[in-house]
Amino acid sequence: MKITLNEKAIECDGNKTLYDICKDNGIIIPTLCRQENIHPEARCRICLVEMNGKLVTSCSTYPKEGSKIVTDSEKAKNARKRNTELMMANHGKSCLVETKSDELCKLLKEVGLTEFRFDKTKNYKQDLGSSVVRDNNKCINCGRCVDTCAKIQEIYAIDFAGRGYNEHVTPYFEKNLASVSCIKCGQCILNCPVGAISEREHIKEVIAALSDKKKHVIVQIAPSIRASLGEEFGYAPGTIVTGKMVAAFRKCGFEKVFDVDLGADMTVMEEASEFLARLKKGGPFPMITTCCPGWILFMEHFYQDLFNHMSSCKSPHEMLGILTKTYYAKKANLSKKNIIVVSIMPCTAKKFESTRVELDSGVDFVLTTREAAKLIKHFNIDFKNIKDENFDSPLGVSTGAATIFGATGGVMEAALRTAYEIGTKQKLENPDFKVIRGMDGIKKGKVTINGREIKFAAAHGGANVRKLIEECHDYHFIEIMACPGGCVGGGGQPIPTNTEIIKKRAAALYSSDSKDKLRKSHENPVVKQIYKEYLDYPLSKKAEKLLHTKYKKRSQF
Amino acid sequence: MQIIKKTQLKALKVARTLGPLGVIETLNKKRVVGRGGASFPVSDKWKYAIETKSDKKYVICNADEGEPGTFKDKLILIKNPETLIEGIIIAAETIGASEAFIYLRGEYEGLLKNLRTEISSIIKKSKTNVSIKIVMGAGAYICGEETAIIKSIQGFRGQPYFKPPFPPVEGLFGKPTVINNVETLVNIAQALGFSDYDPDLRLFSVSGSVKKPGVYEFKVGTKLTEVVKKAEPAGKPKAVYFGCFGGCMEYKDMELTPENICKEECIHGAGTIIVVGEKTSIIDMAYIISKFYTFESCGKCTPCREGTIQILLLLKKLRAGKGEKKDLELLKELAMHIKETSLCGLGQSSTNHIISAMHNFPDEFEELIKR
Numbered sequence: 001m002k003i004t005l006n007e008k009a010i011e012c013d014g015n016k017t018l019y020d021i022c023k024d025n026g027i028i029i030p031t032l033c034r035q036e037n038i039h040p041e042a043r044c045r046i047c048l049v050e051m052n053g054k055l056v057t058s059c060s061t062y063p064k065e066g067s068k069i070v071t072d073s074e075k076a077k078n079a080r081k082r083n084t085e086l087m088m089a090n091h092g093k094s095c096l097v098e099t100k101s102d103e104l105c106k107l108l109k110e111v112g113l114t115e116f117r118f119d120k121t122k123n124y125k126q127d128l129g130s131s132v133v134r135d136n137n138k139c140i141n142c143g144r145c146v147d148t149c150a151k152i153q154e155i156y157a158i159d160f161a162g163r164g165y166n167e168h169v170t171p172y173f174e175k176n177l178a179s180v181s182c183i184k185c186g187q188c189i190l191n192c193p194v195g196a197i198s199e200r201e202h203i204k205e206v207i208a209a210l211s212d213k214k215k216h217v218i219v220q221i222a223p224s225i226r227a228s229l230g231e232e233f234g235y236a237p238g239t240i241v242t243g244k245m246v247a248a249f250r251k252c253g254f255e256k257v258f259d260v261d262l263g264a265d266m267t268v269m270e271e272a273s274e275f276l277a278r279l280k281k282g283g284p285f286p287m288i289t290t291c292c293p294g295w296i297l298f299m300e301h302f303y304q305d306l307f308n309h310m311s312s313c314k315s316p317h318e319m320l321g322i323l324t325k326t327y328y329a330k331k332a333n334l335s336k337k338n339i340i341v342v343s344i345m346p347c348t349a350k351k352f353e354s355t356r357v358e359l360d361s362g363v364d365f366v367l368t369t370r371e372a373a374k375l376i377k378h379f380n381i382d383f384k385n386i387k388d389e390n391f392d393s394p395l396g397v398s399t400g401a402a403t404i405f406g407a408t409g410g411v412m413e414a415a416l417r418t419a420y421e422i423g424t425k426q427k428l429e430n431p432d433f434k435v436i437r438g439m440d441g442i443k444k445g446k447v448t449i450n451g452r453e454i455k456f457a458a459a460h461g462g463a464n465v466r467k468l469i470e471e472c473h474d475y476h477f478i479e480i481m482a483c484p485g486g487c488v489g490g491g492g493q494p495i496p497t498n499t500e501i502i503k504k505r506a507a508a509l510y511s512s513d514s515k516d517k518l519r520k521s522h523e524n525p526v527v528k529q530i531y532k533e534y535l536d537y538p539l540s541k542k543a544e545k546l547l548h549t550k551y552k553k554r555s556q557f
Numbered sequence: 558m559q560i561i562k563k564t565q566l567k568a569l570k571v572a573r574t575l576g577p578l579g580v581i582e583t584l585n586k587k588r589v590v591g592r593g594g595a596s597f598p599v600s601d602k603w604k605y606a607i608e609t610k611s612d613k614k615y616v617i618c619n620a621d622e623g624e625p626g627t628f629k630d631k632l633i634l635i636k637n638p639e640t641l642i643e644g645i646i647i648a649a650e651t652i653g654a655s656e657a658f659i660y661l662r663g664e665y666e667g668l669l670k671n672l673r674t675e676i677s678s679i680i681k682k683s684k685t686n687v688s689i690k691i692v693m694g695a696g697a698y699i700c701g702e703e704t705a706i707i708k709s710i711q712g713f714r715g716q717p718y719f720k721p722p723f724p725p726v727e728g729l730f731g732k733p734t735v736i737n738n739v740e741t742l743v744n745i746a747q748a749l750g751f752s753d754y755d756p757d758l759r760l761f762s763v764s765g766s767v768k769k770p771g772v773y774e775f776k777v778g779t780k781l782t783e784v785v786k787k788a789e790p791a792g793k794p795k796a797v798y799f800g801c802f803g804g805c806m807e808y809k810d811m812e813l814t815p816e817n818i819c820k821e822e823c824i825h826g827a828g829t830i831i832v833v834g835e836k837t838s839i840i841d842m843a844y845i846i847s848k849f850y851t852f853e854s855c856g857k858c859t860p861c862r863e864g865t866i867q868i869l870l871l872l873k874k875l876r877a878g879k880g881e882k883k884d885l886e887l888l889k890e891l892a893m894h895i896k897e898t899s900l901c902g903l904g905q906s907s908t909n910h911i912i913s914a915m916h917n918f919p920d921e922f923e924e925l926i927k928r
Contacts, residue, residue, distance in 0.1 A: 042719045045859045045898050055897050060719045082894045086863035117887060121866050141862065160714060160856065163697070165866035167856025 003067045018058035018069060019047055027071055030080060030110040032103065032193055033142040034059040036498055038151055044087070044142050046107065048079045055079055081111045087140040089118035091194060102495075103193035104140065121165050129177035131184040131200055131351040136168050138196035145169060145188035145197055152484060153462030155298070157182035172557070181301040181556055185294040185462070185482045186348030186491015199348045199492060202365045203375055209340045209365070210253040217340045219254040220320050220395075221245065223261050224346045224406025224487040225369055227508040231494040231501075232373030233383040238504030240512055243388025248376045249344075250389060259391045260343070261398030263320030264405040264414070266530070267291060268521035270313045270547050272419035273538035275477060279423070279452065284308050286475040289411050291315045293353035294482030294491075298462065300554040303469060312548040314359060316405065317343045317350065319547050320395060321362030326546060327534045328395060340364045344372045346406070346490030349482070359549045368492025397526040400516030407506035408460035408486035409436035409443055412479035416447060416456065417520045423449045431519050437510065439485060439503060442468050444475075460486050558774045559758050560743060561636045564643055568750030569683055572647045577607050580651045580749065587748040588756040593619060593738035594826040594902075596815065599745060602735060605725035606652040609733040614654035617710070617729065617736040618645050621662045621694045621701040624800045625849065626831040629760040630739035632772045634668050637743060638675040642689065644742030646679070647749065649687040652735055657689045660706045663696040698853035702901050703736045705855070716855045717901035738827075759828055763788040765798070766834035778812045785832055792834045796918070800829035801846045802906035804913030805839065808832070822913040824906065839918045840925065843911055844872045850907040861904030864895040868908065875925045882926055889915055
């Protein structure tokens, strides 16, 4: 198709939107409500361009043969500026003062807005949830959170209510987030361009604990953090910063820096043993993984028929947390009371998980990747120039199997490596299960253990999860992650997080695994030591008590 | 009045013998256009729906007559529901739909019972396979917009969405859908049923400062003074409003053709005429209408959601005598901005009344900043 773009005749694909055509030709049009993988609703009216003299939204408009597109006319520029100005009326000018990197601030610069002539017209109460906090006073009604919740996650916890200038985002029946069927995945936070939704911060509490001389404060770090924390300090996505991260936390004043990878290895031991036990018993199949607290809430709210299909394993950081407060406390001769365990997680749902009553939690506070970066910045630590350090012993030894827990399919792969070797008592020559890797929504595969064909599958992102659950009875073993991409795309990860960045973070974890000498959880010497000294064997009475949990029925509304 | 003449299933018979393409041809020849406001040729709309292949198609009758000062559809629903239902059946059979909906304005609940009886009797008599359901609106003005109707019938928030895809290609439940106004559907039946059908006749809802407000039928191009005189103005008229969204112009001797009205920065729309007397201030009118739009904006897109309230605040300031020249300029700029950048017809026309008032009654606005 032939069109004119800024007075230049060009050839273009008529099935592409004006935004994409401009992008192909080196013109980036400012946008706000536009979101990857979601059909545009054209709410924000920022990406306006002129088509044949009329203003149209470039995100949703397709060209016609011979269309004249102008992107830099005064009319188009002014229109973008006015709509930004109208948005700013209620967002408030605080965003100009704070040095925040949110998209609205960038937009202000892009459209060159300096005048603010409109007054605030409404006021809202803050919604303080247990994991996710919303401040509608900052909201500009772009609808990205609503679309994410409905179309990517298929949870439908939030939507618009009210009309005219009073339209606002809210959980149903104007309830607060804590009392609706929100799974606390935090994907809405990643997609909010103005910081109106954020995690419930626990930085202050952690700083207070650190300054308390009587407390022995321990930090434990999730597998995916090493591949994403660097982004907060200017590293390219997919840079592994394990050594710097450990050194920085030690400088913050944590007594010990432990690795949740070890917890992941423990999870694999328990989960693989549970799976082998089910194979012997003949079911119930499928067995579904429970590392993801978002998925657990998802299941408790919407799929209560799956209770006996769920593995009873706690998530890795909860396993390590309780081991720290029992096994390590005994070893180091400390009282459980005086130990404070802080988990650094890519996740907002973990905040909720650590408060569950069904679960004897060893974790006191959970910080997201973003909060962890804030904490490091709070102590004025020069992250880029700090020297690499190693995790503390004993709970700091990990395997490649644990590292890949951070990516979708990783838990399945790690569990299969161990289940195969323990089950068959033979060596697994090639530990790579490539079918289960990658960003496809649902991934499936087969493996033979003791002559029996095991069908396994993994899904990530709520919409895919719903699809897989519908056909789950065809499988023996299923891994579910609520966030797209698994933990590397978690709701607590640095902003921006998009498919491209998720892929880079995942690739970093897989390459770290392939370089590891220890690639199977049951080879981890500390795991062996813990079983020998403390837990006896997987699924022993003691292990059941400390490392396993129960689930609770929750309302769909 | 032509509009209340009943076709008594003659039109349906004609339509059945003509076949879909014959019906389209006849409607095209007889110049039947949409009476909801856009005056889009019916034959074009239907042609898209016929050409789109689908296992299911729908017809929606837009009876959500929410425009202030408009009550012509109500008259039809009371006096000639038979012909309307026949029109709906013709539409459905022509495009190949088996289901049709009447989206009835929430406030017209009183008409529901009679309409239901008529539907079942006409369906029985006409021996059609088409089923007609009535869906009640809940009072939102935006639900007169066709894409908002689609969302509302599907059970979602009544908010418009971006076109294309246009409803005749992808509409209700993702299937080809024809949406026509009540008056249009009656016109369709009459164009097919009567050989002496006059396409130039249309309905005018006249109200405001008149002694005999009501629905009148005139030819397109009738003089404004003639229309208003029929309703007997109370006192000397100063201006007329073409509904809230059409804007206002000075009361004068002018033929009511779309071109003439456009010259006055107004839109003819659905044949609404609100007469404003000498004693009424245009600024007060602007304030009241702005209040209406602030309340009725659905809130989906930025310019309409944030803009309408800012217009109201500006008018409040100006009316209180606290305005300056720059406020008037901002008012004009904002009004144009909302018109040019809003998503749907509501937003795009929500400031017509300000733009036309500032164009036709500049003195009244200047007066505000002299104090």
